[in-house]
Each structure stands twice: as C-alpha cells, then as structure tokens.
Amino acid sequence: MAGTRDAARHMAAHGGGSIVNMTSIGGIQAGGGVMTYRASKAAVIQFTKSAAIELAHYEIRVNAIAPGNIPTPLLATSAAGMDRERIEQYEAAIRQTMRDDRPLKREGTPEDIAEAALYFASERSRYVTGTVLPVDGGTVAGKAIRSQRRT
Template sequence: MNMQAAPITHEAPVSCALVGKVAVVTGSTSGIGLGVARALAKAGARLVINGLGEAKEIDKTRRRLAEQFRVDVRYDNSNLMESAGVARLIDGAVNAFGQVDILVNNAGIQHVAPVEEFPGDKWDAILALNLSAAFHATRLVLGAMKENGYGRIINIASAHGLVASPFKAAYVAAKHGLIGFTKTVALEAAEFGVTANAICPGYVWTPLVERQIDEQAAAHGIPRDQVVRDVLLAQQPNKRFATVEEIGALAAFLASANGASITGTALPVDGGWTAH
C-alpha cells in the first residue's frame, strides 16, 4: 500500500458542509468516482482516493484536488479485488486521518456475454469488486461510525440495480445485490446517525463512454449521434447523458447534515430509464 500526501494551497472550499470529515472514495481516479471526489472536496472533506491509472496522472489529479479546494488528498493504490486490499485501504485512511466519516463504494468493472458463454473468472471478478469490496469496506468502517454518531455509506449502484439488461448477468446481479446490501446497512445503522444509500446512474458521460461510442460507431458503420440515441440512450427518455457533476452533487448532499433522514434508498439518476 502506498499513500501519498499533497500540499494544501490556493482556493478555500466553496462550501463548508463537510469540513472536518474524512471521505474514502473507491475507483476515484477518473469518471464518476473522480466527480464524487471533487464534490466532496469542494464541500471541505479530506479525501483518500483509490483507483487505476498512470502514476503521474493520478498524482496530478491528487494535487489538483488538494490545491483547488485546500483539503488534504491522499492516494492509496490498494487492490480491492481481495478483502486484504480493502483492509489496507481502510487502515491507511484511519492511520492518516484518524477516522472515516464518508465511504463511497464506486469501484467496478463490467463484462458483456450471454449467460451460457459468460466466463466464470469474469463473474467472480465482477462480484468481487462491484459487491464484495463494498461489503468489506463497509464492515470495516461501520462500527466506528456508529460509535461516533455520524456516518455516510454511499454506494454507486446503477440503473441495472433496479432493472435488467441482457448479456450483463454478473453486473446486474452485483448491482441488485449492492442495493439489497445498502438497505440492510441502513436498517442496522439507522439509530446511530449513520445513513446508507445507493445512487443508481444510467449512462453518464465519461471518457469510457466516449470510447464506447466510437467503438460502436465503427463496429456498426453508423454515425456517433445514432449510436448515442439508438443504442446507448435507447432506454433513457430524456436522451441525454448524466454528468459526473450531477452524481457528485447528489453524493455531497447525501453526505451532508441535510441528508440525515435519507437512508435505505436507491436513487435513480437515469433520465427516466427506470420509470418505464
């Protein structure tokens, strides 16, 4: 495990809602996780980010967050595919900051194939990262959160935690499981000032999605805008991608004092997809 600190300079936090709080955000070196990390830092939370990528780019991201919002940001490279890696992440955060107040379980992977052709190792890997890692991280922070009388567990699930699609058996199973797990944690922690909620995005505009558009356009010989409307956003009535900023803003609200009575929910951010 390698945890690095960043200097604190430049802008003050735009909001003070989370000043004094410590947040761990998994899968936060890009995409949705980075959007959530930015929103929490903007509200004043100290951060531990975690995820994959080129070391220099991750360090730039870490420094940018720290300098822009004047909060302490550390990077932890623990592998969350195994419970020991999750334990290293949480132990590192506690050793660095003394506590974990906000846990955002965002890390995840995907594989697409018919059930009868779905590789067993892919199933195991998706369940390990998308579901089991969230369980292990939550069980390691929940006791202290209860003792402190404050805690926020925010699980980034998916519209696929509420509805299914073909060829995504492991992902759908993991995200359905994550929502069920969220509800259980919410019930167990409700009297201790700890909330647990799942955010369920539809398609969100990220570099990964942008690459998918180009790949689909090339594979099917159709324009990019047709891929967006007729393939990726076919199930989203508003026909637009959500943004990482929208997901981050919701996470920051749930983490704040104003989110104290919201617990055990699965909140779609899907342009109406699951309203069908």
C-alpha cells in the same frame, strides 16, 4: 462490503454519519446480455437496505446511487480495436441511443452523479436511509406512451 464495515466502525465511534454506495440502474431493471453484472448491482441494493437497517441504531445512514449510462472515457474502452473514425461513429450512436431511451432527452454527466452523492453525504438527507436514487434521466421510470385520442 469491507469499506462499509470499516467506515461504520469509525462513524459509530464518532456519533454517526453517511455511507453512500454506488450501484447501477442495471440492478433495478432486468435486461439481457449482462446477467451477472445486473445480479451484482442488485446485490449492492439489498446490501444497502440491510446495512441501513442494521446501522440506524448508530445514527449511520446508508444509501445508494444508481447511475444510468453516463458518457465517460470508460465508454471508449468498449470500442477497443476500432480505428478513430469508427470509434467516433460508435460513440455518437451510443450517445444518441442514450438520449432517445430516456424521458429527459439529454445525456447525464458525472457532475449529476456527484450532486446526488453530495446530497446523501450532507445533512440535507438526515432523514433518508435505505434509499436507492436512480440518476438516469428517467430511464427507470420508462418511456412515455402517447395515447391516441379517439374522436
């Protein structure tokens, strides 16, 4: 919040700009086990929307990116204390689950998130504010349910 405040002061004095906040799909979808994390990410979403309304007068756009699970070195930190073989098995299982749990059956990359940030920071998004963009391979959209044809 302090970063948004400080950036907004500078941008207001210079004719506007774009603020890009980072949240998570955890702030959009309910789930068990990490309630406080999800609540904090939902708060970022509401902060983004409120800031977009308050700062629009200054030609400042405020949007947020909600990444899904992206395999990064941070993933390995949850495997602390495991031997190397077990870590590799753990990471492979998580990656397979990531692929299986989304409509686009591939892993996202940090570059996918960077492209979304570049879009929001650019003039191509000049008429976009208060938006949260899930970059998650369709996870938020949900799994497809195949209907059974009746004959």
